[in-house]
Amino acid sequence: MKLLTLLYSFYGRIGRGSYWLGVAIILAVCVLLWLSASLTAPSGSAPEIYTQAISLFLFMLLLLVPVWAALGTKRLHDRGKRGWxxxxxxxxxxxxxxxxxxxxxxxxxxxxxxxxxxxxxxxxLGFLPGTPGENAYGPNPSTGLTGQDGKTTLPGA
Structure with missing residues (x-):
C-alpha cells in the first residue's frame, strides 16, 4: 500500500500496524508545524500571537482531519464496521x-x-484485531512487510 493511499483513501481495510504508522505520521506533522510556528512566532502583542495560533490550528485541522478520518474509516472497515x-x-x-x-x-x-x-x-481502532478473512470491505490486510509480489509494503497493507 502506498503512503498516499494509506493517508487519503477511504476504501478497503488496514491493520493495526498501518493505523499506528498513520497516527505517528499525523503526530510528527503536528510537532513539525508547531515547532515551525514557535520559531517564527511574532514577538508582538497578544492579538498577533493568537491570530497566528488560530490560523495554525485551522490549517492543521484542514490538513489532518481528512487523514485521520481515512485512517479511522479503513480501520473500522477492518473491524467489520461502517466508517460512520x-x-x-x-x-x-x-x-x-x-x-x-x-x-x-x-x-x-x-x-x-x-x-x-x-x-x-x-x-x-488501535488495539482490537480486525475480522479474520474477507469481509464486506475487502480482503484481510496482510500482517507482513512483504507483499505477494515480493515488494516491501506498509504493515497491515
Missing part, C-alpha cells in the same frame, strides 16, 4: 466535553462519558 462509527469516537466526545465544560458548573457525568467514548475509540 468514527463520529462516535471523535466529534461526539469533543462536542459533549465542550458542552459539559462550557457551563458555569461543569457537567461531570457528561465529561466522563466523553472520556469513555474517546477511550472506546482508541481501543477499537
Amino acid at each position: 462509527w468514527l463520529l462516535a469516537f471523535y466529534p461526539l466526545p469533543v462536542l459533549l466535553f465542550w458542552f459539559a465544560s462550557a457551563r458555569q458548573e461543569p457537567i461531570v457525568p457528561l465529561m466522563i462519558l466523553s472520556g469513555m467514548l474517546l477511550l472506546w475509540g482508541v481501543i477499537e
Whole structure:
C-alpha cells in the first residue's frame, strides 16, 4: 500500500500496524508545524500571537482531519464496521466535553462519558484485531512487510 493511499483513501481495510504508522505520521506533522510556528512566532502583542495560533490550528485541522478520518474509516472497515462509527469516537466526545465544560458548573457525568467514548475509540481502532478473512470491505490486510509480489509494503497493507 502506498503512503498516499494509506493517508487519503477511504476504501478497503488496514491493520493495526498501518493505523499506528498513520497516527505517528499525523503526530510528527503536528510537532513539525508547531515547532515551525514557535520559531517564527511574532514577538508582538497578544492579538498577533493568537491570530497566528488560530490560523495554525485551522490549517492543521484542514490538513489532518481528512487523514485521520481515512485512517479511522479503513480501520473500522477492518473491524467489520461502517466508517460512520468514527463520529462516535471523535466529534461526539469533543462536542459533549465542550458542552459539559462550557457551563458555569461543569457537567461531570457528561465529561466522563466523553472520556469513555474517546477511550472506546482508541481501543477499537488501535488495539482490537480486525475480522479474520474477507469481509464486506475487502480482503484481510496482510500482517507482513512483504507483499505477494515480493515488494516491501506498509504493515497491515
